[in-house]
Amino acid sequence: MHSFTEENYLKAIYKLQEANGLVVATSSLAQVLEVHAPSVTDMLKRMAGKKLVTYQKSKGVKLTEKGRQVAVGIIRNHRLWEVFLVDKLGYKWDEVHDLAEQLEHIHSEDLTNKLDSFLGFPKADPHGDPIPDANGILPKSKAVLLSTFAEGDQGTFTGVTDHSATFLNYLDKTGFSLGDPIKVKGIEKYDQTYTLQLKGKKEVVVSFKVANSLLLSQ
Amino acid sequence: MHSFTEENYLKAIYKLQEANGLVVATSSLAQVLEVHAPSVTDMLKRMAGKKLVTYQKSKGVKLTEKGRQVAVGIIRNHRLWEVFLVDKLGYKWDEVHDLAEQLEHIHSEDLTNKLDSFLGFPKADPHGDPIPDANGILPKSKAVLLSTFAEGDQGTFTGVTDHSATFLNYLDKTGFSLGDPIKVKGIEKYDQTYTLQLKGKKEVVVSFKVANSLLLSQ
């Protein structure tokens, strides 16, 4: 089995690769993992020895197929446990991340699959992030940022790109709820604020920053 | 927070203290934790430094109040997760120990309490072991070993002292089930075998070893 630390590196590399391209820099990893760069260099060497990543000195790192499998497995665990915490234990969507960070490292494929079944094979976690299936296949999302919408466009709110508790709280307070329809009533040229019509005709005005963190589908 | 290793030491010390008296020997710990004696000596020094145990060189170790609190908290977690695995995910009682050994180290009092509530505040785990409450109070069990019974005595099967999967499987196969009544029909003087009447009048013969691992109440 892999250590928690290794698994956290794998997850971080996976996410950075998804977000920013093929190869991940030492400094990016150091930043997201909150360790110093030499620790990362150290760890990457060890992980390369275990064939979890391919690492070229001063050229960055990427996952091997084996590393990718492990990373996706952890993401599957994480998102399933988030669903459990929200659906079964009554946690709010802004409270579950840290707990899921612990639970994701429980090592048992069988447990993961039984949990999946218990939860009714959910397709997405409480933030709308897709849950990889038992084969490590992660459905490609077709959601787009609200910030790409024009006046009159509409869609369904299906995800966020900012997972911070403060942002999620702001959404709650303002009346955003996953699965609800959103329509763009207007976009102010001057400061790029969006006037939106939420479910129940409620109108709200949000900044570009917010529009750029909301994912809509259809 | 405490490391998993520390928590496992605390749990082991607690259990040995409960079973065999006040002070726990280095060698006993080494045996149950499956490490070598010098590792234990080392660890106990560190833990004494953290006021989790009182340790006197060559004289054994015992928990401080602080250490006891942590140990009981972990046992609470362990047993609640076992209930979850059996009641909600459909695991059998002989399959849950190793998973619960992982889950018990999730650090969140709030999660533990929400889980407790979700499970309906169970009093005992799937093996009949009592679950400490949120204040770390563990109900004193009045159950006694079947091996202390005389002919004609009867009681309710409420726990085991051997938690091994092989023993639990044997019980399943032979027709023992937690909560069922058991009556002693006879005890063979020669080899101390017990003839028992189980629920539904089924008669079975078990060895002293088995009788000495079953806990009965009332």
Place this chain on the structure above:
DNA sequence: TTAATAAATTAGGTTCGTCTAATTTATTTT
């Protein structure tokens, strides 16, 4: 294209939790 800056690595150290081999302390047995 050289100089300045930023990124990454090497070198050397630390703590945690483990090990083996050697030694000391306790407990039994004679």
Place this chain on the structure above:
DNA sequence: AAAATAAATTAGACGAACCTAATTTATTAA
């Protein structure tokens, strides 16, 4: 009580995962 055995500790090492300070390698700017 002395000798033999068993239990525990000390000494010295090691790997994992981290650190700081110094150095090297890449990248960007002049």
